[in-house]
Amino acid sequence: MNMKFIVYIFVLVAVASCAYMNETIDPQRLAEFEEFKSKFNKYYHNEHEHHSSFHNYKTSREHIVKHQMENPNAKFGHTKFSDMSPEEFENKMLNFDFSLFKKAKSQGIKLKAEPMKGYLRQGENVDNSDLPESFDWRDKGIITPAKFQNTCGSCWTFATTGVIESQYALKYGELLHFSEQMLLDCDNINQGCRGGLMTDAYQFLQQSGGIQTADTYGDYKNKKDICNFDKAKVKAKVVDWYQIPENEETIRRELVKNGPVAVGINARTLQFYEGGIVDPKNCDDKINHAVLIVGYGVEEGIPYWLIKNQWGAEWGIKGFFKLIRGKKQCGIHTYASIAYVEKV
16 A cells, blocks of 8 residues: 555545544545445535445445355345445335335236237246256347446336347347337336336337337436437337246246246345345345346256346346245246337
8 A cells, every 4th residue: 555545545534533523434444435436436425425325335344244144155245335225225226116016916907917929828837847957048149238227216117128129139130229218208107217017118118109229219317307209210019918927937938938037026135246146034025126037047056047137237247146046035926027029
């Protein structure tokens, strides 16, 4: 450690000590926090926000250790979310509205279960002996790179476009980026940054005439804006969709036979995830996040799902993560869906 850096750290400690005289500042922790800020391009608007974020960063070590003890087959550490408390992380990043899902299931009107045109419907009592031990749709070139939803509760839009992108690539051999922002702005069934359902998004796209690519609609803004839908620029339309039965083996067969599957999960344990297979000690099926299953496999005898998230490529395994398969963990089986698309 050179002399300039040492002086810099002690100046920071002095400033922090003046502002927060009642709190002991550890120079090593402060130096680590400065590295964290640099690595993830963090900027705080005032001293209060900086202090709060530094406090969360320090206490995150306890959460990381706890997660690691409970998940020995996964790896946890500091991520871009280490400056958030677990409560703040949940409020900002996990905005999937579970109440909408519960209402939809209880009413039985939004979760379509009929077979789709163009698909071989997979039954609940399936024999999967013909399926490979591992499978990854990324190897087929039909999965776009990891995206970043930021703090808008728009996970449902990314899971929806993930299905549409892969289905379009499977059918037409062209991998396009479809617009999450169009769904945010124009979908009048869902609730924008306050959450939504993929099945409702499919329904909206059926009614509206289709979806534009990100290139023709515009960049993702991390907020709901004025709808600028141009039907002349629509590239794909949703012809049909359905909800997959709540059975992991049925989901596995759908994945291999028909393509990537959009699912809802309880993602509270993913704040500090870096790699490996997540198998949380306590993870119920109160889903709060939407993601895309793109594959599965077995690692050291442990079966897992390979899942695409939308928290950026620097999170997890280049934006993806692995979740234990076959234990109904974190509600992975409760809200799985797939759609059938056509070119416009």
